[in-house]
Amino acid sequence: MAQRTVLFVLFDGVQSLDLTGPLEVFAGAEKHRPGTYRIRTASLDGGPVRASSGLTVVPDASLADVSEPHTLLVPGGEGTRAPRPELVDWLRTHGPRAERLVSVCTGAILLAGAGLLDGRRATTHWAYCDKLARDHPGVRVDPDPIFVRDGHVATSAGVTSGIDLALALVEEDLGRDVALGIARHLVVFLRRPGNQAQFSAQLAAQTARREPLRDVQRWITEHPDTDLSVETLAARASLSPRHFARAFQAETGMTPGRYVDRVRLGHARRLLEDTTDGVEEISRASGYGTPEAMRRAFVKTLGAAPAEYRRRFHPAPAH
Secondary structure (H helix, E strand, C coil): CCCEEEEEECCCCECHHHHHHHHHHHHHHHHHCCCCEEEEEEECCCCCEECCCCCEECCCEEHHHCCCCCEEEECCEHHHCCCCHHHHHHHHHHHHHCCEEEECCCHHHHHHHCCCCCCCEECCCHHHHHHHHHHCCCCEECCCECEEEECCEEEECCCCHHHHHHHHHHHHHHCHHHHHHHHHHHCCCCCCCCCCECCCHHHHCCCCCCHHHHHHHHHHHHCCCCCCCHHHHHHHCCCCHHHHHHHHHHHHCCCHHHHHHHHHHHHHHHHHHHCCCCHHHHHHHCCCCCHHHHHHHHHHHHCCCHHHHHHHHCCCCCC
């Protein structure tokens, strides 16, 4: 394979892990297969940039002086909230020339601002998906996956999902063995499926203000295999079912049923990832009752049956 240049775009307020996570993946691939990737970093004027964490990063060059890369990667961070117009203009001009256009986290906002996501499916950090959809109605925003591929454009969710996307790109370029070697070195899973949800039910939902409702949230998480009907949960909170359902949604941002669904799915995912328990046993432990009910939930939400999910995400034993 001919050497591919991977260019990381730098700017003040960049999220350092959006940059260094994928960069370490591509650097690891270059170590495994010398001559595969040429990694470059560039800012508008070639000067140092200060990350949102306070880290100062010195780029290799200015954007005006770099050649057209194979892979153009735009990280996110606080600097995407009010980007310099010159940076967006540069992306508008040079983005279409890259063979592969990639964003991490809110880097998608910069790509969208340059018109590079119009008509495409994309994602970003869950906290900014609504903003991306509102500000750029031409973008088909999907808030759930950790990364999305649409043709030569790839966008990822928050922070560490940039590592997942970079590993997927290296696997595409160089094969599973190289990507697996990098993942083991970085002590991360080789492959979280791109359509894995960005966050668990506990992260997706707000914590209820009132203790009885917080107790119900804890109970659901700790007992996914029990009766979690609205009537049962309402009795635990000493409320009528109608009052409970209304209060739960008002305080957590989602209905009790949706919260239960997310908890059960998250519990089943963890058992598939971390244990060798059978699908039937996991379906009972997670409150689905039958493997078929669990399969329908997985296909609907993650686009993969439990067996396929385990194959893609359960880590193979190291040798």
